[in-house]
Amino acid sequence: MRIVLVVLFDDVQSLDVTGPMEVFAGAELYREGSYRIRTASLDGAPVRTSSGLTLVPDQALADVPTPHTLIVPGGRGTRAPDLRLTAWLRAHGPRAERLVSVCTGAILLAAAGLLDGRRATTHWAYCDKLARDHPAVEVDPDPIYVRDGEVSTSAGVTSGIDLALALVEEDLGRAAALTIARHLVVFLRRPGNQAQFSAQLAAQTAQREPLREVQQWITEHPEGDLSVESLAARARLSPRHFARAFQTETGMTPGRYVERVRLEHARRLLEDTADGIEEISRASGYGTPEGMRRAFVKTLGAAPAEYRRRFRPAHIN
Structure with a gap:
C-alpha cells in the first residue's frame, strides 16, 4: 500500500x-x-x-x-x-x-x-x-x-x-x-507539456472590436490566409497600423498569435482524431507535413508523429 x-x-x-x-x-x-x-x-x-x-x-x-x-x-x-x-x-x-x-x-x-x-x-x-x-x-x-x-x-x-x-x-x-x-468528469488527455493557457488566453483580448473579431477569426480559420496584409484588410486598417495595434492591445505580434493558434489546433487534432499527418497539416494552416514538423520540433521538441504516439488516447485509432 x-x-x-x-x-x-x-x-x-x-x-x-x-x-x-x-x-x-x-x-x-x-x-x-x-x-x-x-x-x-x-x-x-x-x-x-x-x-x-x-x-x-x-x-x-x-x-x-x-x-x-x-x-x-x-x-x-x-x-x-x-x-x-x-x-x-x-x-x-x-x-x-x-x-x-x-x-x-x-x-x-x-x-x-x-x-x-x-x-x-x-x-x-x-x-x-x-x-x-x-x-x-x-x-x-x-x-x-x-x-x-x-x-x-x-x-x-x-x-x-x-x-x-x-x-x-x-x-x-x-x-x-x-x-x-x-x-x-475530467479529461485524461491533458499531457504535462500542455500549455497553461490556450492561445486566446495567453494573449490579451484586444480592446477594439475589429481586432477582437480578427482574433476570433484566426482561431476559427487556422487554415486560412493569415498574412498581416490579409488580417489588416479584415480589420480595415493598413498593414503597418494593424501590426502595431495588434501587438499593443494583445501583447504579441500577429505572427506569434497565428503560430500559437495553428500549433494548438494541430495538437488537438493529433490527440483527438485519427486524421493523417498530411490532412492535419493542411487543416492547421501549415500547408505541408514538413512545415508542421518544423513547427513541432522547434516548439515541442518532437515531430508530429512522435507527439501523437505519446499523447493520443489508446481508444482513438
Missing part, C-alpha cells in the same frame, strides 16, 4: 488539497489496497483554507510515517511560509519516493531547497516570483505540470488533478486513470 500524505496549513487552497485527494481516493476504490490517504498539519490542529473551509487533519506532521507520495498544496499560506513547515519539508521531503507540489506549493518546496537544480513550474502568476527568489530552480512557466525525477510540480489549481491522474496511471495503469477521470 502506498501512503499518500497531503500537508495542510492555514490559508491553503482547498481545491489543491481535495482535487488530488479525490483522484487517489478514486484509485483506492478502483483497486482496494492501492493507497492510504493521510493529511497532517504542523501540530495536528484544524486549518482554515483561503476560501473559509475548515479542514481537520488526521495527525501532526511529527507523527506521520514516511509517505510514498508527499503532496504539498498551494494557496495564500505560501506567501510567508512558516519556517517550521519548510524545515520539516527539508528534513522529510527527500525521504518520500515521490514529492509533489500543486500550484504555489512549489514555493514551499523551493524554500526548503528541494527544487534546486531541478526544472519546475507553478501557477503562471507566480512563476516570475519563483524564478526571482530561487535562481537555482529552472522555472518553466508554460506546462501544466513538470516531472523531474522523483519531484513533480504542477501549475494552478486543477492541474493538480492532471498530475495526480498521471501518477495513478504510472502506478495502476491507464485503465485505472481513465476510469477515475470519467468518474470525476
